[in-house]
Amino acid sequence: MTLQNRITRSIIKNRLLYIMLLPGLIYFVLFKYVPLWGILISFQDFQPIKGVAGSEWVGFKHYAHLFGSKDFFMLLKNTLLLSFYNIVFSFPLPIMIALMLNELRHVVMKRFVQTMIYVPHFMSWVIVVGFFFIIFESSDGLFQGILQSLGLNEFSFMLDPDWFRPMYILQILWRDTGWNSIIYLAALTSVDPQLYEAARMDGAGRWRQLWHITLPAIRSTIVIMLILRMGDIMELGFEHIYLLLNPLNRFVAEIFDTYVYTAGILQGQFSYSTAVGMFKAIVGLILVVGANKLAKKMGEEGIY
Template sequence: MEGTAVRPQASAARPASELRRRLWRNKWIYVMILPGLLYFLIFKYIPMFGLVISFQDYKPFKGIFGSEWVGFEHFRRLFTEPDFWMILSNTLILFGMNLLFYFPVPIILALMLNEVRIAFFKRFFQTLVYLPHFMSWVIIVSISYVMLTMDGGIVNELLVYLGMDKINFLLSPEWFRPMYIVQVIWREAGWGTIIYLAAIASVDPQLYEAARMDGAGRFRQIWHITLPAIRSVIIVLLILKIGDVLELGFEHVYLLLNSMNRDVAEIIDTYVYTAGLRQMQFSYSAAVGFFKSLVGLVLVMIANKLSKKFGEEGIY
C-alpha cells in the first residue's frame, strides 16, 4: 500500500524536475527571448484592455471605470458616416496596389541578387537597396517633394526640357497612388529581400548541380528549384501581409495628404488620428481601430485556412 502511494508522487515530481533542468540548461535562450516577450506584453497585450472605451462615451477626467457605457453606438456611427465608404475604399485600393505591385518586388530582387556571383558586387548592391529602409518617411517624402515640386523639381524640369508641360504631382489626386506605391517600393523592397535571401541560402546546392547537368539554364533553375523551395516562406509572408489589409501606416500617407487629394488619400489610419487626437473623439476612434483590427484577424484566419487547404503549412 505504501509503495503504491509513493509512485504517483514520484512520477509527478519527475516531470517537474525535468522541466526545471531544461529551463536551467536553456536559460540564456530564454533570457534572449525575454525582451521580445516584454515588448509584446507591454505594448501589444496590456493596451488591448483599452478597447473597452469603444463601447463607452469615454471622458478622460472620469476614466475607463467612470465613463458611461453606450454599447455599439460608435460602431453604428462608423458604418453610417458619410465618408466611411470613401475612406474604406481608399484603404482597400492602396492595400491592393501594395499586394499587386510591392509584394512581388522583394521576391524578384532576392532572386536577382542571388544570381550575382561576384561577392563584392552582391554585398554592394545589397547595402544599396537596404539603405532607404533606415530613412524615416519624413526624409523619403521630403526627397520626393524636392524631386517632384513644380518650382525647380528635377522631374518637372526634365519634362520641360523634353517639350512637355509640368505636372503637379504633389497636389494631383490621380498621381497620389502611383507616387505612394513607388515610395513604398523604394523604401521597403530591399529590406524585404532579407527573409527571401535567407530562405534561398538554405536550398541544397546539389539540386542546382543536378539541374545544370541536365542542361537547365539559370531561368529554369529559378523556376523549378528556387521558387518551389521558398514557396512556403512566400505563403507565410503573404498571409501576414493580408492581415495588414487596413494597416497601411499613418505617417507615410499623412505626409502626402492635403486638401486637394483627400478624396483618394484619406485612409483609416489618418481618419483615426483626425477623429481621435485632433477632434478628441477617443471612443469613436477606438471603435474605428477595433474594426480595423477585427477585419485583419478574420482575413488572416481565412488566408491561413485556404493555404492549408492547398497543402501549405500556414502560420499556425
C-alpha cells in the same frame, strides 16, 4: 518524472535562451497585451476626467456611427485600393530582387548592390517624402526641369489626386523593396547546391533551375509572408499617408489610420476612434485566419 519536473529542468538547462527571450516578452506584454483593456472605451462615451470606471456605457453606438458615416465607404475604398496596389506591386518585387541577387556570382558587385538597395529603408518617411517633393515639385527639380525643357507647363505630381496612388506605391517600392528581399535571400541560402549540380548534369538551364528548384525552395516563405501581409490590409500606417495627405487629394488619400488621428487626437473622440481601430483589428484577424486556412488546404504549413 512528472511534466512539471521536465519543464523545470528544461528551463534550467536553457536558461540563457529564456533570458534572451525576456526583453521581447516584456515588450509585447507591456505594449501589446496590457493596452488591450482600452478596447472597453469603444463601448462608452469616454470622458478622461471620469475615467473608464465612471464613463457612461453606450453599447455599439460608436460602431453604428462608424458604419453609418458618410466617410466610411470612402475610407474603406481608399484603404482597400492602396492595400491591393501594395500587394500587387510591392509584394512580388522583393522576391524578384532576391532571385536576381542570388544569380549574381560576382561577390563584390552583389554586396554593393545589396548595400545600395538596403540604404533607403533606414530613411524616415519624412525624408523620403521630402526627397520626392524636391525631385517632382521643386521648380529646380528634375521633373519640372524636364517639363520646362519640353515647353510644357509645370505640373504638380504630389498634389494631383490622380497621381497620389502611383506616388505612394513608388515611394514604398523605392524605400522598402531592398529591405524586404532580405528574408527571401536568407531562405535561398538553405537550398542545397547539389540540387543545382544534378539539374545541370540533366541539362537544365538557369531558367529551369529557377523554376524547378529555387522557387519551390522558397515557396513556404512566400506563403507565410503573404499571409502576414493579408493581416496588414487595413494597417497601411499613419505617417506615410499623413505626409502625403492634403485637402486636394483627401477623397483618394484619407484612410482609417489618418481618420483615427483626426477623430481621436484632433477632435477628442476617443471612444469613436477606438471603435474604428477595433474594426480594423477584427478585419485583419479574419483575413489572417482565412488566408492561413486557405494555405493549409493548398498543402502549405501556414503560420500556425
